[in-house]
Amino acid sequence: MTAALFYPLSLMVWRSFSDPELGFQHYLRLAEQPVYLRITLTTLEVSAIVTLACLLIGYPVAYAASNRGPRMRLILLATVMMPFWTSLLVRTYAFMVILGQGGPFTSLFDILAWQEPPRLIYNRFGAILGMIYVMLPFMVMTIFAVTSEIDANYRKAARSLGAGPWRAFTDVYLPQSYPGITGGVLLVFIVSIGFYVTPALLGGRKETFIAQVIQLNVQEIINWGFAAGLAVVLLIVTMTLLLVYDRLLGHESVMRPRGVGSE
Amino acid sequence: MNALSPDRQGNMAGAKSHDLKLRDLSKKYDQHGEEYAVHDMNLDVVKGEFVSFLGPSGSGKTTTLMMIAGFESLTSGDIEIDGRSIAGFPPEKRNIGMVFQNYALFPKMTVANNIGFPLKMRGISGNERTQAVERLLNLVDLPGYGHRYPRQLSGGQQQRVALARALVFGPNILLLDEPMGALDRKLREQLQMELKKLQRSLGITTIYVTHDQEEAMVLSDRIVIMDQGKVQQVGTPSEVYYQPANSFAAKFLGVANMIAGEVVRESRAGGIGKAAVAGAELHFYSANAVPKGAKVDLFLRPECIALDGHGDGADKLEGKIESAIFVGEATRVTVRLSDGTLMNVTNSNSSGFVEFAVGNDVTLSWDRGRALALTG
Numbered sequence: 287m288t289a290a291l292f293y294p295l296s297l298m299v300w301r302s303f304s305d306p307e308l309g310f311q312h313y314l315r316l317a318e319q320p321v322y323l324r325i326t327l328t329t330l331e332v333s334a335i336v337t338l339a340c341l342l343i344g345y346p347v348a349y350a351a352s353n354r355g356p357r358m359r360l361i362l363l364a365t366v367m368m369p370f371w372t373s374l375l376v377r378t379y380a381f382m383v384i385l386g387q388g389g390p391f392t393s394l395f396d397i398l399a400w401q402e403p404p405r406l407i408y409n410r411f412g413a414i415l416g417m418i419y420v421m422l423p424f425m426v427m428t429i430f431a432v433t434s435e436i437d438a439n440y441r442k443a444a445r446s447l448g449a450g451p452w453r454a455f456t457d458v459y460l461p462q463s464y465p466g467i468t469g470g471v472l473l474v475f476i477v478s479i480g481f482y483v484t485p486a487l488l489g490g491r492k493e494t495f496i497a498q499v500i501q502l503n504v505q506e507i508i509n510w511g512f513a514a515g516l517a518v519v520l521l522i523v524t525m526t527l528l529l530v531y532d533r534l535l536g537h538e539s540v541m542r543p544r545g546v547g548s549e
Numbered sequence: 550m551n552a553l554s555p556d557r558q559g560n561m562a563g564a565k566s567h568d569l570k571l572r573d574l575s576k577k578y579d580q581h582g583e584e585y586a587v588h589d590m591n592l593d594v595v596k597g598e599f600v601s602f603l604g605p606s607g608s609g610k611t612t613t614l615m616m617i618a619g620f621e622s623l624t625s626g627d628i629e630i631d632g633r634s635i636a637g638f639p640p641e642k643r644n645i646g647m648v649f650q651n652y653a654l655f656p657k658m659t660v661a662n663n664i665g666f667p668l669k670m671r672g673i674s675g676n677e678r679t680q681a682v683e684r685l686l687n688l689v690d691l692p693g694y695g696h697r698y699p700r701q702l703s704g705g706q707q708q709r710v711a712l713a714r715a716l717v718f719g720p721n722i723l724l725l726d727e728p729m730g731a732l733d734r735k736l737r738e739q740l741q742m743e744l745k746k747l748q749r750s751l752g753i754t755t756i757y758v759t760h761d762q763e764e765a766m767v768l769s770d771r772i773v774i775m776d777q778g779k780v781q782q783v784g785t786p787s788e789v790y791y792q793p794a795n796s797f798a799a800k801f802l803g804v805a806n807m808i809a810g811e812v813v814r815e816s817r818a819g820g821i822g823k824a825a826v827a828g829a830e831l832h833f834y835s836a837n838a839v840p841k842g843a844k845v846d847l848f849l850r851p852e853c854i855a856l857d858g859h860g861d862g863a864d865k866l867e868g869k870i871e872s873a874i875f876v877g878e879a880t881r882v883t884v885r886l887s888d889g890t891l892m893n894v895t896n897s898n899s900s901g902f903v904e905f906a907v908g909n910d911v912t913l914s915w916d917r918g919r920a921l922a923l924t925g
Binding site: 444449453458461462 | 618619620639640641643644645646647649650651653655656657666667670671714715718
């Protein structure tokens, strides 16, 4: 299994140094041209915003699904999971229709006659909105997997010991849900960094993601070596961030098994 | 409710006790339904008393406890501590210590932080908190365990930490929800003794929920027997054991012999009557007046019956030995009466072992008035 995963990876790393000829030329080009730094930063920034938004929306949803009875759980989880059963491409095009010119939103603005309707797609807002929509189920399900296992007695105990509802949440419930938050944030952020379709269709020219540049180099420019170099950079950036994240969160990490190393 | 003062003085043992009153307490989960989880419950718990709620699951004992703690709303009635209603207060304002089933120790906090939690919530910090935590750790015999995490403790130790946490802030009353359920028998017996001793020395009014009748007998000053949302009986352990109010109480606590019969000589309340039972006429004591012709169950504990006994005026029944099991201090004998009723008899071996042969005819006898007539 490890070999099956490792082989293509090492092939990619090798290609970034050897295609078309041996050397660091791809990496030099990446370093010299500021456009690639900008694209990397854009990718990270948009992914971070998407992750944060998913957390802020997803946590309350997962919380409600865990604590508001079986009916609420069913309704919320079904609502969250429904888009999952449709293709990503269909959903993205649907967004283009809903948010684009002549769609329900711009029409509503026209009716209310409030200046120019704001542009909702082909810009950063559109890319972020579309990505949140796609990534939210991942966040909700990852947090829910943890919060649904938290015994209601913990909060009752906190209340009986003198904590109001808010303190019972912040001091007792929230810390127990950290593994869910950590997992959800990691998952959403890493998947977001590799996003391709959604920013391409809903974002503007400024919202070019690394994955788009990789695709361009693989399919159109046919410069596989440079594409491999970009992929390696993306990999290194992601892993560095992972390590920093792991350091910051200490023993709550996904990299070390839970409960070990916290004594 | 100035709950913190005893704790601030570092004088838990001198904490003043509080009484608890339940007034016509009722709980319906379905407002329009007729089904009560708890129905018209009345109870006066005096200061320093240890009261157990005993009953099968679904009897309403836990629901009642949750209403006292503030986790279940009341459909009607009231709950008072020292004559003041607490029904309108949220749980955190009731100042009630509670030990939960499985303890609910906060897994991300050390033992010291768990015990210090209620003090933290009350704005007590620094030295004062540290000292209070130390004192409670000593009280529950876990000195030096403060830095550990709950998962590093055994079940019995976790239970003690939960108890320390529920006591550290000087609560008005203490509630325990089946806290021994997860422990093995031997440890349970030891912890029961410790809990009883601690409760006595603190003088804290305590409500204990359990379905284990032996546990209730060991620990309680009084037992409240509950079934289907209703109080069946309230009394000291010996009262509920020897004078059950009805057949449910009789059967739920210990082994009960019940012989169906019909009253042939009426009895006034607290008097002696006579009933026709299994071909004989037997005396019975009745707490309530029973008219002639009424159907009654005669109730007898196994250890109140003598085999091949003697003594004048004793009530007697004939039967055949079905089985005899030697258990050490006693022999447990089952006897089939002529009408088919099976009787359990515990024959004490206090004056030596007696052999009982299966199939032999035997006479059961007991003192007049020992048999209790139960109508409900």
